[in-house]
Amino acid sequence: MEITDRDDVGADLFAPTTDGSGRPYWGYELVTFVQPGDIVLHWHKTLAGEPGIVGWSRATGAYEDTDISWQAHGTVGRASGNLKPRPAWRMPLLDYKPLKEPVPISDVRASDADLREALAELEARYPSGRLYFPFGFSNKRELRAQQTYFVKMPREVLGILGLDDLERALGPKLPTPTASKDQPKGKSRKRGDSGYIADSAVRSAIEWRAVNLAVAAYEAAGYAVDYTGASKPYDLAVEKGADRRRVEVKGSSGAATTVELTNGEVNNSREPTPADLFVVDGIQWWREPDGSVQADGGDVRWWKDWTAHDPDLKAIRFRYTLPVGG
Template identity: 40%
Template sequence: MITCVKRESFVMVHVGQRPESQLNLEYGLETCSWGFPKSKPEYRSARPRFAVLATGAGPRVPLGEWLTRRIDLWLCEVRTDFYEGRAPHWPDEEAENTVKYPVRFGIEPLAVVRDVSLDEHGPWGLAGSDAIRRSGTERGIGKLCELDPQPLLDAAGIQADWAQRQNVPLNRAPRFTTEQVEAPKRPGRGAGFISDPKKRKAIELHAENMAVAHYERQGWTVERLGKPYDLHCTRAREERRVEVKGTTGAATSVELTINEVEHARNPRHTVDLYVVSDIVADARSSDYAMSGGRVSHFEDWYPEEEDLRPRRFEYRLPFAD
């Protein structure tokens, strides 16, 4: 009896060990985005389902020596097609205010697997191992290959039968924290980082302005609320409530509060999710002039349980003695 193994397209990426490369890895995982400095013809028709970002072994060695080494990998699900990025996003791009990695795609980090063998006994076999090595010899350009995802999911501790599903349940994937990326600590998160409150506010306002313009073009009267949701839209007897999110990265995932989730799930409400990605933030302007953006619009939005993963917890303190 011949068993058919379901194989899927992977994009295998080698990430260098220089401090700037490790900072980019940390930030790419944090913002669910990755990119390359140049395109390849095969990217135009590629629809990879998974990405492996691997680091910890230098690739410029003979193949025999490469196969004796071990490496750390970050297993991700690919959530967007390849697209041309227009916004400086990673730390080195922000520092130079230029787009160095225009070929981009969205990733959903699933798990980290440490100290993986690069020989034929690894979870990706010789084909995946060689793809990582070739990526490293070409400045981290992603290499496409067909692999059975199940060994990698098993190695990552993800309880998902890929042959029976089309997506990995997010609530069953361990993910990882950015602290697990052994990147050198930066002296300070500069103005280019989303953690900068002024920049974050400017991005949110730009996304909200785009959402308001969209609904007004559709004949809605729009009121900006902020809480418990961003926009309240009315048109004759219709009512629609809108959550708005903005990012300079890819449209992969967004942060939600428990109140936002519960509000969207309330059957009495009609809620849309309006996401603007790849927003260009001009760091030369003191107030962060914003432009551009790609819209992902989800009408009658309902956040399913398998697409949610906790990032924070409320801890109840024990009674004092």
Template identity: 40%
Template structure:
């Protein structure tokens, strides 16, 4: 289905809210690509719009005894696809059935639990301010029930407008300035021992990864501005930049690196999109210098820019990084409890 991505091109709009009762809070966002009726659903498809470095706020239905904002995680990426078993809701156990459906997965990391969860009662106390702030925003995290009660959306993933943060923090801190101390491995760059360019490896610091990505996009934009590009729009998905050049629309996939690279990581969707649009360019900005500042942020500069016009990745240029393996009947039948 077509998502109205009102946040595109707005770097401050990097917040989402997961509504859940899952026991493995902060593990990953996972959603089927369509519901039990085999129809698309916006709250599932929003998972594909989450970018590495985005913050996913967790609304848990019962972790603290009542519905509340209990913490947040950072999106790690990359987005991937798999298969999940979907159970029809609402029916008694004897009437339920399971369907295997494709799903989207966005890994999360750096789970931060709030010292003081912000409960539904806290939010009810600022009901008018929340309703007023959310007016006009699609896919909002809350709705009005019965004309006077604020409730979390009956959905999975919602878009959390940046404008809502100061309103929420009038009754409790989201602690968004907390320094994560346990980032999982993230895609970044390495250089081979002989000094030649390597491929994209893995990095532990999500802030650095985001800083490098944003720097690369900035340098790509500057390059096309010098060529006379207009109507430049930064998107992120399913490609990074859309612009007009010489009267034609061009779409740009951008990859950034702090080291010298001769290969980059691509998602399945990036490959599909690149092959389906003729005026597609690949921009790689590597050898980006960075410095960690006293406030924990990163300053970036420099780099080397390379451009591949009319880019369409061939099968010969791609290397499989993982596989989905279909299970045949087991030697132990349906399995033995252990």
């Protein structure tokens, strides 16, 4: 469950990789344990007139490494006034649905005794585990949501709050994997959409899902297709009669509004040979019992005769030549 007051609730999970002192923090790190298809509940501080659970979303892909301008909302965080870009994790979400009847804090507090009992039973069942329970109890104040960003939501708590039928109502977690064509060997690893995906197996599955869709699309349009991603600064060389093109393919598990390009990819788009940009976002991935990663789905956008113009490029990294000496 996400605990937030953001205006774009349900868009994604977005948290810094460390706390304000640079140390790992469970309330952020739990974001990296979310799997595609997982249900994420959203606790919002004002949307329902009082704090409470207002809706749910589905996780749709791998978390990505990116940056965030973040200030913790607790008393200490607000007092620090520290708001600057920091390394962050982003997990895309899809299909936000508001609850027809939000679960306000007043209803949660009415179940205080039941929630305490559920916590005690879970602690007895998992004596060495870390529960990251969604609510905090105190003898000095009323029950409240944990003062953090992200928590676990036990099924027992869903039942107490009247949300126990939520998972059953949503149907299957993920589509049944479909057979895909064999992947060519040696594809170079590239950067993804709005950030770098840390898990190389996930990154590769997403990239190959996009490449396979691009190959199928060009073959359906009558082109002969040659995979070139292992040796050239573009992924496909396609040919139909006198029409010869170079195709750059990008895949993302999130909703792509930008893609990252290498210097070679930018230069290729400016060569006399026509270049196309083929982007697939919203790709779903999952991990099989044997540890392998599969990917499916995705929405295609396709730009023909594409050039990466300077005004549309933003420098995010430089290679600096060190002065002699030092």
